[in-house]
Amino acid sequence: MSDSLLVEDATIDSYRDRFVARLSQTVPGRKEFVVGSASGCTLTSAEGREYLDMTSGIAVANVGHTHPDVVAAIIDQAQRYSHVNVYGRFVIPEQVEVVERITSVTAPGLDVAYLTSSGAESTEGALKLARKFTGRPKFVAFERSYHGRTLGALSVSWREEWRAPFEPLLAEVEFVPFGDLAAAAAAIDERTAAVIVEPIQGEGGIRIPTDDFLPGLRQLTTDAGALLIVDEVQGGMGRSGRWFSHQHWDVVPDIITMAKALGGGLPLGAIVSTAEIFATFVDPPLSHLTTMGGNPVACAAGIAAFDVMVRDSLVEASAQQGEYLRARMGEVQRDYPERIIDIRGRGLWCAFEVAGDGNLVARELQERGVLVGSVLNSAGTVRVTPPLIITKEQIDRFVAVLREVIETGIGIDVAEDAS
Numbered sequence: 032m033s034d035s036l037l038v039e040d041a042t043i044d045s046y047r048d049r050f051v052a053r054l055s056q057t058v059p060g061r062k063e064f065v066v067g068s069a070s071g072c073t074l075t076s077a078e079g080r081e082y083l084d085m086t087s088g089i090a091v092a093n094v095g096h097t098h099p100d101v102v103a104a105i106i107d108q109a110q111r112y113s114h115v116n117v118y119g120r121f122v123i124p125e126q127v128e129v130v131e132r133i134t135s136v137t138a139p140g141l142d143v144a145y146l147t148s149s150g151a152e153s154t155e156g157a158l159k160l161a162r163k164f165t166g167r168p169k170f171v172a173f174e175r176s177y178h179g180r181t182l183g184a185l186s187v188s189w190r191e192e193w194r195a196p197f198e199p200l201l202a203e204v205e206f207v208p209f210g211d212l213a214a215a216a217a218a219i220d221e222r223t224a225a226v227i228v229e230p231i232q233g234e235g236g237i238r239i240p241t242d243d244f245l246p247g248l249r250q251l252t253t254d255a256g257a258l259l260i261v262d263e264v265q266g267g268m269g270r271s272g273r274w275f276s277h278q279h280w281d282v283v284p285d286i287i288t289m290a291k292a293l294g295g296g297l298p299l300g301a302i303v304s305t306a307e308i309f310a311t312f313v314d315p316p317l318s319h320l321t322t323m324g325g326n327p328v329a330c331a332a333g334i335a336a337f338d339v340m341v342r343d344s345l346v347e348a349s350a351q352q353g354e355y356l357r358a359r360m361g362e363v364q365r366d367y368p369e370r371i372i373d374i375r376g377r378g379l380w381c382a383f384e385v386a387g388d389g390n391l392v393a394r395e396l397q398e399r400g401v402l403v404g405s406v407l408n409s410a411g412t413v414r415v416t417p418p419l420i421i422t423k424e425q426i427d428r429f430v431a432v433l434r435e436v437i438e439t440g441i442g443i444d445v446a447e448d449a450s
């Protein structure tokens with residue numbers, strides 16, 4: 032966007048209408064603001080209003096927006112080459128570099144990756160891989176799960192109202208309650224190719240299962256000869272205070288899906304598995320393909336973002352600042368226990384639950400200069416997922432605005448509470 036757009040109000044306004052008219056919308060209603068720029072933890076509208084970004088573009092800007100190292104890497108790579116070929120004919124050094132980095136923080140053996148451009152695409156590839164490797168048709172998934180919106184990913188994503196209009200989807204998918212090992216045990220059988228699970232559910236409301244759940248799923252899948260796919264699209268790249276959220280438990284999955292923060296703000300996803308499992312994609316050759324997956328510019332951004340994460344210890348920062356954020360939100364909850372009914376999270380993957388409509392609370396926070404988000408599968412949940420570079424001062428600022436908003440009672444259903 033040129034600088035002139037930042038000052039021409041008429042042009043800014045016209046973008047709203049043109050955006051709604053020309054870009055296929057999946058959400059009705061007026062658009063909130065026209066984006067001007069973003070830097071670190073700050074998003075600035077075209078009118079020049081600054082917002083504290085507690086969403087990270089839904090867990091994408093883990094190293095902050097427009098990190099100088101990421102921007103420099105993008106420019107450098109774009110000047111050398113961007114897209115050339117990805118069907119396995121040429122060697123792309125940037126792909127090697129990014130995969131070596133990712134697999135340096137996954138369990139030994141999980142050291143091969145197929146690169147994609149999005150989370151849904153990673154889910155699709157993982158489902159195909161599991162079917163091909165096991166020769167079985169069925170998937171077990173969980174209530175409140177979310178794995179993307181393409182047909183395969185939709186098939187294993189829970190919410191009925193979003194699946195029903197697109198049926199028939201994948202035929203054999205069984206949903207069981209998240210955290211319920213007995214139900215999972217009953218569902219996993221000799222037809223099961225894989226169980227697909229978010230170790231901590233994101234769109235389900237940042238829900239953390241009991242400690243026996245993921246190890247239990249590992250055991251059940253191993254016993255049944257099925258694969259365990261962990262979806263780390265939202266929970267990966269330090270978001271939960273570990274590199275990947277399944278690493279909070281002593282579990283080695285068969286397949287890990289990634290995207291979102293992986294590309295440092297550019298579209299990059301990955302399916303990580305073992306060489307043995309991936310061998311199945313070579314027989315017959317070209318069993319799986321993408322033109323843009325592992326785009327060199329996205330890889331260069333991903334390499335830079337990864338190196339920033341390591342150099343600045345952002346996984347550790349996520350764990351520490353997450354504790355601080357939840358403790359500070361807890362102070363507000365103590366004063367309004369009937370309005371904020373729960374606070375959850377690991378690392379900077381946090382949420383608070385209101386006795387009311389999370390969307391309305393989020394909107395009120397935005398009015399006051401703070402961006403948070405709702406989640407897809409839990410109405411009262413407000414997601415708080417700032418960049419991992421957030422400072423204590425910025426967290427304090429957020430908490431002060433949160434207190435103001437909770438005091439107003441906007442979005443809260445409880446008529447008379449204890450406060």
Ligand SMILES: Cc1ncc(COP(=O)(O)O)c(C=O)c1O
Pocket residue numbers: 089149150151152154177178179180229233234262263264265266290291
């Ligand atoms: C856990 C999880 N899996 C998959 C996806 C789909 O990713 P994308 O929107 O990049 O297709 C998301 C998106 O929010 C997600 O949270």
